[in-house]
Amino acid sequence: MKKNNSLRYIISSVIVLSLIWIGNSGYFNGLLLSLGAVSVAFVVFMAYRLDIVDEESQPLQVSRRIVVYWLWLLKELVGSNITVIKRIWQGPHSINPVVARVPTSQKTEMGQTIYANSITLTPGTTTLDIDGDTLIVYALSYDGIRYLLGGEMDRRVKRLEE
Amino acid sequence: MSVFIDGLSWALLILGGFICVSGGIGMHRFPDFFSRMHAASVTDTLGGTLVLFGLMLQTDGQYLVLVKLILVLLFILLTSPTGSHALAKAALHGGLRPKLGSQQDKQDADVLNNFGRANASETDKNKE
Numbered sequence: 001m002k003k004n005n006s007l008r009y010i011i012s013s014v015i016v017l018s019l020i021w022i023g024n025s026g027y028f029n030g031l032l033l034s035l036g037a038v039s040v041a042f043v044v045f046m047a048y049r050l051d052i053v054d055e056e057s058q059p060l061q062v063s064r065r066i067v068v069y070w071l072w073l074l075k076e077l078v079g080s081n082i083t084v085i086k087r088i089w090q091g092p093h094s095i096n097p098v099v100a101r102v103p104t105s106q107k108t109e110m111g112q113t114i115y116a117n118s119i120t121l122t123p124g125t126t127t128l129d130i131d132g133d134t135l136i137v138y139a140l141s142y143d144g145i146r147y148l149l150g151g152e153m154d155r156r157v158k159r160l161e162e
Numbered sequence: 163m164s165v166f167i168d169g170l171s172w173a174l175l176i177l178g179g180f181i182c183v184s185g186g187i188g189m190h191r192f193p194d195f196f197s198r199m200h201a202a203s204v205t206d207t208l209g210g211t212l213v214l215f216g217l218m219l220q221t222d223g224q225y226l227v228l229v230k231l232i233l234v235l236l237f238i239l240l241t242s243p244t245g246s247h248a249l250a251k252a253a254l255h256g257g258l259r260p261k262l263g264s265q266q267d268k269q270d271a272d273v274l275n276n277f278g279r280a281n282a283s284e285t286d287k288n289k290e
Contacts, residue, residue: 023229074211081208085181088188088201095197096263100270120243123203126196126250129277136273138250140200142265 009053012060013044059110065160072156073118080144084123087140100145101134105158115157119148171219178212185209195253196260199246206242211235251277 021036047053055061087094102119106112116127116135125144129136139145148154181204188201214235221227254277262271 020233023226023233026226077207077211081181081204084188084200084204085184088184088191088204092191092193092197095192096265097194097197097260098263098266098270099260099274100267101273117243117247120246121203121207121239123200123207126199126246128247128250128254129273131273138196138260140197141263 009058080122080124095140098142099138102137102148104133108161111157111161167219171216174212174216178209182209194261210238
């Protein structure tokens with residue numbers, strides 16, 4: 001890892017960890033703030049030694065667009081939850097489980113990870129594995145697979161990569 | 163105004179509670195491990211989110227509590243797919259296979275043979 005590149009990620013770790021400390025403590029006296037500063041410095045030092053202060057643990061490059069994506073994903077979550085709750089109350093005969101391959105168009109590993117985790121987060125569909133650039137998806141019914149093959153989620157995740 | 167917020171909060175809490183109970187019932191009604199996992203994820207995502215939103219409306223100006231509830235929501239939404247994926251993959255590697263329905267494509271079902279202990283897939287073949 002190049003030193004000059006990692007400075008950006010170190011600064012962002014310090015900011016995020018300090019915000020978490022202040023948000024959880026709420027005390028602004030000297031003792032607790034200095035304890036917080038020591039903790040943040042120690043955690044960042046350890047993360048630096050572990051070589052995990054990089055774009056994989058802190059994907060800063062997508063941070064602005066991902067808020068829009070989260071809002072869209074929340075809307076999708078509500079819809080798919082209602083479908084699964086309906087199936088729960090209709091009983092086991094209303095599900096028709098299926099395993100299928102779903103192609104992805106993302107170029108980066110991070111894009112594929114976001115897509116696969118979004119599929120798993122939505123009830124009704126779970127990513128079992130990634131095989132090259134296809135995902136192996138288990139769904140409660142073929143409707144879930146048909147929705148994924150429609151490709152709206154795929155396109156939205158791809159847009160996060162740009 | 164505060165009556166309105168209180169009412170909204172209670173509506174969210176009750177709806178969230180109903181969804182969590184539905185998830186629990188689904189865990190018992192669905193036939194196999196993989197479909198039960200989906201029922202559990204209902205509780206994780208919409209049920210938990212609604213209960214937490216309902217609690218956020220109860221904070222009444224205590225911003226520290228609000229920040230903590232938002233952190234809880236973020237951690238649940240970030241860790242639940244990781245946990246589901248780990249469970250599903252561990253089950254597949256242990257030799258457990260989902261019960262598949264009538265719309266299953268035969269070729270796609272073959273991908274499941276890439277997982278798990280060799281002897282587990284052999285015993286499956288012997289049964290056939």
